[in-house]
Amino acid sequence: MKGFAFSLARDAYLREDIDGFHLISRHPPKMLRVNRSLFQLLNHIQTGGELAGFHELNPGLDRARVLRTLLSLVAKDYLKLETIAELVSYPAVSIIVPVHNQPGDLRECLASLQNLDYPRNRREIIVVDDGSREELSPEFSSPNIRVIRQAEPGGPAAARNTGAAGASGEIFAFLDADCVAGKSWLRELVPFFQAAGLGAAGGYIEGYRRRTLLDRYESAASPLNMGNRLRLEGKTVSTFYVPTANMLVTRECFMSTDGFNSRRRLGEDVDFCWRLRQLGYSLLYIPAGSVAHKHRNRPGEMLRRRFQYGTSEASLYRAHCAKKKTFVFPVFAGLSFLALAMAILLLNPYPLAAMPLLFLADLWHRSAASRKIKTSLAFMPLAGSAFRTHFSFIYFACFHLVRYYLVLIIGLGFLWYPFWFFGGLAVIDTSAVDYRVKKPELLYPVFLFFYILEHLAYQLGVLLGCVRAGYFGSYRLAFRSSGF
Known part of the structure; x- marks a missing residue:
């Protein structure tokens, strides 16, 4: 089984001198003082060694803390993530999909979830019908798909909370109904929860359509596309978050934060991420575990949505006064x-x-x-x-x-x-x-x-x-x- 593999970034190198052990970047010039144990690990990585091999030689190390440290060095551009670990044991995952008047999108979304390469007996699918005009047809229910209906529309935050309340998994995987999951969606994201203190992780979101000019613009410039750099943040003033269109959360973290704020119809994912980080959990974004999102493909709808996103800023910053740009x-x-x-x-x-x-x-x-x-x-x-x-x-x-x-x-x-x-x-x-x-x-x-x-x-x-x-x-x- 392959484990996580890292390498030093192109402009990074190690140095040991009378002042101690250092990890240095040439561009921009910066230096990080490290302890002997981490220096030995980085030297092992520099010579082509695998993380699993280092742990075999040093069985007393806390593997979860080591992984988190290495991911933080990737986020700071000292290291490069080469390989995502293959899972030895598979945590139970509850996939939660809120839907409102989108039977066509939901049908395609569920088809993609049936095609995941994550073991069927370690995942469940919960669809939350958020007061759609017409009740979802029986075709959406199956032995591994459970449909929960809310009589009145409560919004996506309330629907996700309803799904989480009925979920049995160790990890909650939130996906929007207008998204199509890649085959390796869970297999590429779940391994990162081996890192210490990780409360939630988000993956890459690409555009689904490329037919029209607006489709192609949204595919490249949508705010849901978080880019190609790994990011890891804890309890800091940064405004970093990951969208719920592709978000995995541990059960413990979700319960500790009391879930999503159901009063919010916009920006509930930002609010949730900021609260979990304030509680001391780490939030990770990985440009992997891709899902394809069906962006709004009419100019008026796209601009209206951008306008709505903008209106949510004031209430978010008022609720989180410590957050600053x-x-x-x-x-x-x-x-x-x-x-x-x-x-x-x-x-x-x-x-x-x-x-x-x-x-x-x-x-x-x-x-x-x-x-x-x-x-x-x-x-x-x-x-x-x-x-x-x-x-x-x-x-x-x-x-x-x-x-x-x-x-x-x-x-x-x-x-x-x-x-x-x-x-x-x-x-x-x-x-x-x-x-x-x-x-x-x-x-x-x-x-x-x-x-x-x-x-x-x-x-x-x-x-x-x-x-x-x-x-x-x-x-x-x-x-x-x-x-x-």
Whole structure:
């Protein structure tokens, strides 16, 4: 049976010296001090050894804690996850599918669940009919599919709670009725629950349709698509969550959090993830265990949904006051962005003169940092690292402005027209980067059209939600200097 396999990231290496044991990344220059036991494990991994083999040589180690530590190093880009473990024993899983007036979608969803490569005797399927206009036909019931009907629609959160109340599994696997599960959905996600303290995990969500232009946009740019990087968060102020369209939760974690907030019709997955993390559980996202989601394929429906998502922000941030949008502010890159913004808004090129000086200062700082961790880097790698930081900061700053303030920027343009140049450049910068990264099957002008509409709809929803709630915590930022 294959176990979890890891390797060191491309720019990471180990060093042992008089100061102790270190795991070092060249790009960006950073160093993590580790204990002897972890250093030995990482050295074992570096030489091609498997995790299972290390445990055989060191039987006293806590396997669950070791796995969580390694996953955290993957999330920090020190390690790369190469192989997901094959299960030796299979935990009982209860698959919970809420449905409301979607018999066609449900039929296809259930067909995909029957095709899973997870043992049938270790899984059950619970369909919760959330007050559909017509009661589900008997065809949806079978020996391993149980249908629970709620007489009145209570919303997806209440339906999931109803399903969980009747579930017998050790793990609850939540799936939306308009999703089609991949054959290895559970087999790829369940093994991660061997990690210590893991309360919930989410997998990759791809688009189901690719027929229309909007289908192709949603397939690449849907907010349900959490990307290709593994993430692991515990009790921190970050806003990280995973959608319930593809979420697995341990029974213990679900009961400890009292389930989903049934009063929420939107953002109930965000609220649930934030609460479980506040209780000390870890939340994991893995770009594996894929399901295909049938996104809304009409422009009006898509924009209405984005608007609705936006309206939920105010109540979420009011209920979780400790949560903030944390903005990492690399000093030199941040000052360069401010110089660029001033040059555009003042229609004056002189502030641009500060940018090369700030870049040189950044290079000097990075060189000093690499010497501090006793890592000698050539000029070109240092310069490349600095360029990436500066351009990345411009992207993230512009993205936040486009996401939340594009309407305001357009309005300010009527008072001072350079704001239109500034807003236009911000939109082009963020959309071009996202187009390159997400690789939609669309021409760029088509992608840009949907991109602008989506952001406008979302930020109008955020504004309306804040006005209705009388709370503007959605606009509160926390800045954290990265030192570079």
